[in-house]
Amino acid sequence: MLELASPPLPLVAEPIAGYAVGTKVNGWIEVLIDIPGVQELYTYNIPIDLTVRLGDILSVPFSDRLVSGIAVRSIASLPENLDRSRIKNVDDVIASGLFRDRYWELLFKIAEYYHTPLIQVIKAALPPGILARSQLRIRLLDTPTIDKSLGTAAKEILQLLQSQKDGEYSWRFIQQKVRGARRGLKELIDRQIVVSNFAMPRLQSVKLQMAVTVINDFIDASELSERQRQVLEILRDRGGEMWKAELLSLTKASASILDKLAEKNYVSLSMQERIRLDRERGITNPQTAPQLTSDQRGAIDELNRTDRFCQFLLHGVTGSGKTEVYLQIVDRVLRQGKSAIVLVPEIGLIPQITDRFRDRFGEDKICVYHSALSDGERYDTWRLLLSDTPQIIIGTRSAIFSPLPNLGIIILDEEHDSSYKQDRPAPTYHARDVARWRAELEACPLVLGSATPALETWIANANSPTYLSLPNRIESRPLPPIEVVDMRQELTAGNRSMFSRSLQSALRELQQTKKQGILFIHRRGHSSFVSCRSCGYVVECPHCDVSLAYHQPGTAADSLLRCHYCNHAQPQPKKCPQCDSHYFKFFGSGTQKVMEELAHQFPSLRCLRFDSDVTSRKGEHRRILTAFAQGEADILVGTQMLAKGLDLPQVTLVGVISADGLLHLSDYRAAERTFQTLTQVAGRCGRGADAGKVIVQTYNPEHPVLNAVIGHDYRSFIAGELPARQLLNYPPYGKLILLRTSSPDEKLVIETTEKIGVYLTERSIAGKYEVLGPATATVMRVSDLYRWQILLKYVPNLGFNLPDWEVIKGMCPSAVKLTIDVDPQNFL
């Protein structure tokens, strides 16, 4: 059993006894330190000239440096084993008033549920740049006396520093570059060639910019030149206040005109904070609420009945007008003087939904928050959200941490989407669960919207007044008919194209009717590998056990092979490295392949590509979708992101190149994912005045899930799927926890994981959980790390008793990394 020096922070959902965020601290303060592997609280003294409140972000001396930490608890007397002389002073308060009680409790709850140190949860919630730690920096002196007798390490460091304009590098960087760096540094410091010092990295701060403000509205023509008067009038027309740079570029005036106006006391020039927000957007066209369908009316009425916590499921088929329901419920919340959080699963859906909200509420009430914001934008947005004014935040999963003090509602659109689950850095939270906890704590309603609800949500809401259904599309538009094409028969009939005869004729029809179509590709790594047709050799990543993906040459002559796991890139070999064959080519049906094939078979159709390769640049998402919506192309070819919530009224054809990749996903969710994805993709079709048509190609046309998809029949899918889950105690009946281990040392991971497996199995009978594994991860090696995993399965209702995670952590040597993924979605 691991013994901790001081009492660890209890991982409980309620705050520590006596804890209340914002209360001033008397006595000593216990600080949660921002250093991984340091979980205990450290006690500090508060200097007289400093006011520290619980929840403040502090900078404190730790070891020989300054680190940031959070003031979490005040104590009146010191622990016995801690000598007064060892206590240091708090260095400074970095930020105050960021957390409210409820918010703080939420963070505790997350830390507890996901078995993650609280500090990591806080880091996930805060914008970057608030927590920071000092860095040791090495600087070359101005006039160093350098003699030749230096050691090689010292010489190398010197060279490095001399190559830098300011003669400065972080110590960490030098250590990475130079071996024996420590000795070299000592030499250089002893001879007074360099100095070292600790410096806090540049913290995120407000951006100041010169602004011009009218201070005298009365224009005395005799006093002003013509040009001065013009500029002043323009400024006045624009509300009397503008950024200097903008006013100058608008009026083409020179700065001296403003100086003169300031001199004559008509305007004042001053530095003001320029709030950085993501204002990238289209045109606003104010819209009033449209006529509601009776289903929409019913849902809104039901939602309006409560202001307390309540989880609603808004189950609406694609195109049934869920967004309008969101708009109306948010409208009510704003009128009550409260704020709203609206989450979407993907960054690509933000422009579209933001446009809808802006058209209804105007732009100043809406902020967006997602991973593509710059650090400055995030920082400013986050601070703006701390204010009490009613506002709307629209964002991806991390926006669930928006610090809005006055929450009136939380909405998750496409709530079934697995992008709501974080699986990379801990905490591996699911935004839907966090949203529910938060709504409970803030006592506000939670609305989960989907055409294909997650089974968890279905179980929780079915047969309850909180189940709100929109079974029909708006304006009584029909759901598109879905045709499943058996690709085996295509082959028998001699069609070797990747497009079935049915899809080909639909594409031809599209050409004639001037309508638009979408081709969906389910891409998952293996679909774009390069292989030898003579010997079957496949190019694999040297660091991961996966094949490399082919990428179309851009402007460069050589095509590139890239690893989707570690980003390793290499040029494509001209011939097979194994057998020298020249039949060595890109194989598979990725987006590019489909584009080529279209260009070949349907040269007159204009195609646009829409996948993560093309949309990674900022604003590219919107650009492509706008181009497509404006009819600049006939076909949009893309992956996953096409399936999610896009509203493109001109689309009358949706083609799924192959459903097989989806059907054969090797985890218990395969059927659910297939049903969701296919239903969602099909839903992109026939949303305008013209009816649509969906064609799904597969080698497995008999698959039962496809029948449910054809019938747009969620209930029949559920009826088939739930018993299967129940039988094996999979979610939503049972719960899963995935332990992942990884290490560069293969033998060591196997050994460690097996040891953990034995421990878990030994106490599994008493614990009432099931142990699956140890097994290698689906891809055993990624970035030269060997990965293993153990899955725990248990049924909450039957009572359970999970193992002691501290014991398991203790079983891992430092070279083996352990992560605990609660409710895992990805078994990669």
Add this chain to the structure above:
DNA sequence: AGCACGCCGACT
């Protein structure tokens, strides 16, 4: 995380 202290192999 860093960094110090501390114990074992190949070299001036």
Add this chain to the structure above:
DNA sequence: GTCGGCGTGCTC
């Protein structure tokens, strides 16, 4: 003998 590898322990 020393330099230098990286294994444990500590930081209020």
